[in-house]
Amino acid sequence: MRNWLILHVLAACCFGCRAEESVIQPTEDVEVVEGQPTQLSCTFDTTDLSPYLFWYKQQANGKPMFMLREDTFGTGETATEFKERFHARLNVTAKSVPLTIQRLQLSDSAVYYCALRPTVTTVYSALLQKL
Known part of the structure; x- marks a missing residue:
């Protein structure tokens, strides 16, 4: 018997971005099967030639946790607890x-x-510096 999971793809963030910049994610629940792979989509629009894209995970009643960062230089960064099973690849084109x-x-x-x-x-x- 397979166990079904629901991944919530709720929102995209673009804090401090200019009007011509945006991040788009489908705002829907994704039903997936335990043990199987899945892919969550994220597209963006920016005039920045060297964008940095981030993924965060937020569990019920928790704060968003940094998962990984992808950039045009290919260096990226992944938090230790996400290195084994979570991957993203930035496609600037x-x-x-x-x-x-x-x-x-x-x-x-x-x-x-x-x-x-x-x-x-x-x-x-920025808020902490003002306190």
Whole structure:
């Protein structure tokens, strides 16, 4: 018997972005089968020639957790707890950065956010500097 999981793709973030910049994610629940791979889509529009795209995961009653960053230089960064099964590849030409999750687990049920630089972390640090 297969266990079904629901991944919530709720919103995209573009904090501090200019009017011509945006991040687009389907705002829908994705039903997936435990143990199988899945891909969550994220497209963006920016005039920045070197965009940075981020993925965050937010579990029920929790705060968004940084998962990974992809950039045009190919260096990127992935938080330790996401290195094994979570991958994204920035495609500047297609203006997309899909998130692939391998071997889905029950603990993967969460809300996933895609964000374009600058992100929430920039807003938080600006607020902390004002205090």
